Amino acid sequence: MSAGTLPSFDPRDPLGLDDLLDPEDLAVRDTMRQWAADRVLPHVADWFERGEVPGIRELARELGSLGALGMSLTGYGCAGASPIQYGLACLELEAADSGIRSLMSVQGSLSMYAIHRFGSEEQKQQWLPRMASGEVIGCFGLTEPDHGSDPAGMRTYAKRDGSDWVLTGRKMWITNGSVAGVAVVWAHTDEGIRGFVVPTDAPGFSAPDIKHKWSLRASVTSELVLDEVRLPADAVLPEVTGLRGPLSCLGHARYGIIWGSMGAARSAFESALDYAREREQFGRPIGGFQLTQAKLADMALELHKGILLAHHLGRRMEAGRLRPEQVSFGKLNNVREAIEICRTSRTILGANGISLEYPVMRHATNLESVLTYEGTVEMHQLVLGKALTGIDAFR
Missing domain, CATH: 1.10.540.10 (Acyl-CoA dehydrogenase/oxidase, N-terminal domain)
Known part of the structure; x- marks a missing residue:
């Protein structure tokens, strides 16, 4: 050619x-x-x-x-x-x-x-x-005020009362909580950890919103309070017992984060690229200076490597070959690089980078939450560390 x-x-x-x-x-x-x-x-x-x-x-x-x-x-x-x-x-x-x-x-x-x-x-x-169809919004109750990275320590408990279940406990940092019509709630039982489908109009269920957030502000985040919520026997998810249930759900959601974080990074990068072409200092666009071009080149490398990684993991998922460790690989890398792209973009925009007239700071603060929800940096590092060495360092 x-x-x-x-x-x-x-x-x-x-x-x-x-x-x-x-x-x-x-x-x-x-x-x-x-x-x-x-x-x-x-x-x-x-x-x-x-x-x-x-x-x-x-x-x-x-x-x-x-x-x-x-x-x-x-x-x-x-x-x-x-x-x-x-x-x-x-x-x-x-x-x-x-x-x-x-x-x-x-x-x-x-x-x-x-x-x-x-x-x-x-x-x-x-x-x-x-x-x-979006007629009913759902939420997912796993994280608790005192148990995030170690969900096995959850205190929410479901006990049998005749043929019913009675749930008591609290969940924290729950997206969609106060607008949800149904909650999937995980709880200890005498049989192990089980999942329950909880209509949010059940007596004893409440979902107060969490205020004073400086991240994910365009999102509903709530606490779930379960005060002896009585449910019928068929409210329990019948096909799983133990942490395998919620963790498999989290794996599917983390895959979406691998892609999503690159969307935030792309938005920040494109804002910086456009700004560098238009903003003039010392009589020329700042995109014509070597240091700015170096920043743009490095950001483009990490952004598109991250998207390529997402594609690769997507093909593995499609083939039924995507392992949890590989999801951790993608989530750890892409969110971390997305935050760095936002921070570097902010430096190109200068003072304008902190303004909501541009998306950069909004994405940067949002990604601080994405970095730690559905598995903190440290937890994904330990997942990979165990896979690489064969030694479990979690406990």
Whole structure:
């Protein structure tokens, strides 16, 4: 091939990664990108500043109409999308805001996934179609005030009372909590850790919002309080006992974070790139100075290596070959690099980098939460350390 027939260099896709996508993948990506541009980007800085998302239930219904809720699941009104398509949707939503991607992820990859994989047929029929449409929002109760990285130490307990279950305990940092119609709650029982499908209108259930957040402000985050919540015998997820249940759900959600974090990074990088071309100092655009170009080059390397890693892990998931350690690899690398891209972008924007007129600082603060939720840096390092050495350093 002669130089004259080479495709032109695209600064926003320098490796030509779009070549990895088929027309259906591109259609999913473009649909989600356009929806985010129309429905999120014009408002998200205001939502972030106010610390609330007006009309979040309507946003959920719109995502449901696009097939984005539980999109990687099959049946029950779910889209049955490929892992790559799900990842692309996460990337495009997080390029708008991590909180909006969290709305979709918790709905589909945690609460719906738990019911789909471990629930009874009756539970699936009762909840999944309405969750897929966005009519019902779900949340996922695992983390507790005193037990985050060590969920085995949870204190929430479910005891039998005749044929019923009675749940008592508290969960913390629960996305979608106060707007959810159903909660998947994990609790100790005499039989081991079990999952329960809890309608949020059950007596004794409450979900007060967590205030004073400086991250994920365009997201609903709540505490779940279970004060002797009485549930029928068939509220328990029948197909799993032990931590394998919640951890498998988290693995599916972490896969979405691998893609989503690159969306936040892309948004910050593109803001810095555009700014460097337009901002003039010393009589020329700052993008013409060597130090700025070095920053842009290094950010482009990490951004597109991260997207390539997400693609690779997506193909492994599609083939049924994606291991939990590989998910940890992706989550650890991509979120860490995304934060660094945001910080470097902020330096290019100078003082403007801290303004909500630009997305950079919003993404940076959001990613501080993404860095530690669904597995802290240290936990993923230890997962990889154990896999590399064969020695368990957790305890």
